[in-house]
Amino acid sequence: MTFLKKLSPFYYLLLFYIIVSFVLRIVLFFHPITQTSFTWTDTLSLFVFGFVSDFFVFVLLSGFLWVYLIFISNSKYYTPYGYIIFGLLLALLLYVSIGNTILNEYGSALPKIAIAFLSVKTFLFGLLLFLPKYRNQIRFWLFSFVIFIYVVLILQNGISEYFFWNEFGVKYNFIAVDYLVYTNEVLGNIMESYPVIPLFSALFIISGLVTYFIVKKSKNYIQSIPAFVEKIKLSGIYLVLFGFSLLAIPFLSSKENAHNVFANELQANGIYKFYLAFMHSELDYFKFYKTVPNSEAYTQLKKQISSISGETTWRQIQNEATENHKNVVLITIESYSAEFMKMYGNEKNITPFLDSLANKSLVFTNLYAVGNRTVRGLEAVTLCFPPTAGESVVKREDNKNKFSTGSIFKQKGYAVKFMYGGDSFFDNMGDFFTGNGYEIVDKKTFEPNQITFANIWGVCDEDMYHKAITEMNKEAAANKPFFNHIMTVSNHRPFTYPNGKIDIPGDAKSRDGGVKYTDYAMKKFFEMAKKQPWFNNTVFVILADHCASSAGKTELPADKYRIPAMVYSPGFVEPRKYTNLMSQIDVMPTVFGLLNFDYQSKFFGQDVLKPDYKPRALIATYQDLGLIKDNVLTIISPKQTVKQFQLTLKPNQKIGSDFQIHYDQIPVTKERMDLVNETISYYQTASDMLKKKKYQKIN
Known part of the structure; x- marks a missing residue:
């Protein structure tokens, strides 16, 4: 040949x-x-x-x-080379199988992989050696x-x-x-x-x-x-x-x-x-992104958060009114875009309960998720911290003892829990929340009779809410205020849920069905909660972890980050619409403000109801870091690149001005350096705080 x-x-x-x-x-x-x-x-x-x-x-x-x-080749099977090679392979296999090799030092599955490979190699070599015909x-x-x-x-x-x-x-x-x-x-x-x-x-x-x-x-x-x-x-x-x-x-x-x-x-x-x-699961901001001297970055940040000083975000939060230690239930809904809701223009009626609840709540109409993964949403509401380059803090090795929402509640004497219908091992959630003082309630804690339906992600939302009610009743009986963070799972592919609950079959594997069942389960939760003695003393915070999809024409399509968010507490929080631009990291500091908490803060998130709040939103992927302000989206990326887009509204005449979502993102002709510097200030200082371990909890 x-x-x-x-x-x-x-x-x-x-x-x-x-x-x-x-x-x-x-x-x-x-x-x-x-x-x-x-x-x-x-x-x-x-x-x-x-x-x-x-x-x-x-x-x-x-x-x-x-x-x-x-x-x-054929030559390696000739006598005596073939028998020598076979003997060496056999000896090596026995040594790896029985002896204490360097592979055992590394542990994990490596020794098993080596044994499997050598077994197959020795077996095949033996076949070719002993069966020449x-x-x-x-x-x-x-x-x-x-x-x-x-x-x-x-x-x-x-x-x-x-x-x-x-x-x-x-x-x-x-x-x-x-x-x-x-x-x-x-x-x-x-x-x-x-x-x-x-x-x-x-x-x-x-x-x-x-x-x-x-x-x-x-x-x-x-x-x-x-x-x-x-x-x-x-x-x-x-x-x-x-x-x-x-x-x-x-x-x-x-x-x-x-x-x-x-x-x-x-x-x-x-x-x-x-x-x-x-x-590149972690990106060193200072190697890959546009930077300024740290002192300048913190000086710029002080223009946004006026009460900080020096190279830190530490500040004292003081309220004039008396603290109110109401229970707080935070519900983060899986993959829930704002455009699913009627008030944002959806005509399918797939969120009837949440639509009705919004009319009784403080609704944040112009709020953006920080990222496109669950761990980013959890990071945002737990650490109230910008989405830094690379992986979420939730999934990093250095993710424990951070300054967090939970740490503030614990200082105030609250019982603090994270509740999740799946296995909290997923996405490192268990390690993160346990390491930050939360008690975990996940699928492993359910008794068999507490599970009526489950798919690969975990128990259905109804089962999770039933479990949550049981846990809250125990906490209330202990006469101790509680903070419970519930993460839902049903609105996730494959979108399966119990049949007979809504008018879309549970085995249709429809996203609309997942959204509608999630809404149905939440309705059932509130029906149960209203019957409990602790209901009138509880603040409910409801928002999405991220949108259902993040794909778009640009690196950061703004409409793919818009999420619903509201605070519901009859008789305590006045129903109204807050229309200023805000970020997911601002939700919990705003709740602390509603409760009149006095505390030492390191949060980048702010109480948006305070007069010194300056509207802006932070959105990001794992490498593109963005800031929305003054209808301009500024994006900083690796290789020190910067892009800016003018956000021009594409109005939908069928919905109100406060609920418009869609914008054309047109590259700016003249760079806004003030916004570039502000964007850098948020992400550089956040990276600096993490790198130098300045975002640890205050003891």
Whole structure:
């Protein structure tokens, strides 16, 4: 066979990978979530640069294939070398299985992985050594299996990228890395959300057909194994391409710089995006973002929070009236966009109870979530702290003993609990809340008879609320005020819930159904709560953790961060609408103001009802950090980049002016440096406070 044919396993797999990637880009290009139009230069760039990037990524991914093919030979089975090698493999397997190796020092699953790998390797080597008559057949099936695994992984990655785009409107990012960590919940979610059996049946059938074609075209490699010199040539070609790929891939990634975010995402290679997300789970603000001297950053922050001084956010909060130690119940609703509610223009009547409750509450009509993940929402209402670059504080190692909402309540003599219908291990919630003085009530604390319905995320909201009522009755009986933070789970894909509760079947897996059942369960909670003796002495705070979707035309589409929020306490909190711009981090400091709490504060969040509050909102992803103020969105990003957009209202005549959500985001022609500096001040000082451990609780 010619030397070119000896490369056939590589270039047929490469061809298949390129075809799958090209088809995926076409599908995502026309996907409904891709809400934008592309210029011809954007279109050309995303396909040309995307193709070249895919080529080089495949070169790196084919490293295992190269190692496997290079080591195919007959000479290693000749006497006595074959028996020596087999003996060494067997001895190594026994040593790793029985002995105390360096792998045991690292612990976790590493020793088991090594044992499994060596077991398979020793077994297969033994087969090829002791069954020479069947060596060619065994080698053929091993070769076919390796090709099949590559084909399956290529197809599986394409499917995964599609579903990830379908959910988030981007290629892989931090969330995909999280999904590898929390495989139980994520795999369960997939099993319950999608037709997995037909999907994977089709996947394996197609993979089998493609494998058959590739093996048929490239089996001559194992039928006529290359000589040593030819393997050297193959290795030389591969290693040169491998080295060039290491340089080319980051360079091509730097070309993802179009103004159209969707064009950048479509151009990107998903596997490389996953690698970047995995390697950069924490971003050092001071290395990657535009900075000013720390003293200037804190001076700028003082213009926004006038009572701070020095390089800290510490200040004394004083109220003229007497403190009121009412119970506080904070409900954060999973994935709940403002546009679900009637007052924001929704005409489907899927939030009838919350719509009615809003008329009896202090409603924050112009409030923005800080992020697009549950952990960001929990961080915002617990730490009242800006969303710093990288992972949420909830998921960081240094996440304990922080200055928090719970620490203030504890100082005031409250019992403090975090209640969650799922397993609080997920997203590190249990570690975070326990480490900050909260008692945890999660699915593990439920008795079997307390669970009427559950899916992969946890018990249904009704079950969680029943449990919450039971816990609150115990707390009230102890004559101690309580603060209970409840996190819901039912409004999350797969959107399954008990049948017969609302007019949308619980097995329809409909987002509207999830929203409506969440509303129904909350209605039942308040019906129960009103019958309890502690109800009239309780303040209820209700808001979303984040919106249902964060995909949009720009890095930070403002409408995808608008969430509902309200405070309900009949006879104590006057029903009205607060229409000024505000952030999720301001909710709890405002509640403390309603209770007239005197306390020492480090919160970046502020009491928006005070006269010195200056309206603004903070919104972010894991790397793009934004500030909304004066109808301008300022975004600071890695590589010291800054962007600004003028927010021009796109009015909806059917709804009131206080509930308008949608804006055109037009790049500004003249940079507002005052807003750039203010944006930097929030995020730089927050990063500094964390880095220097200045945001610890006050003892």
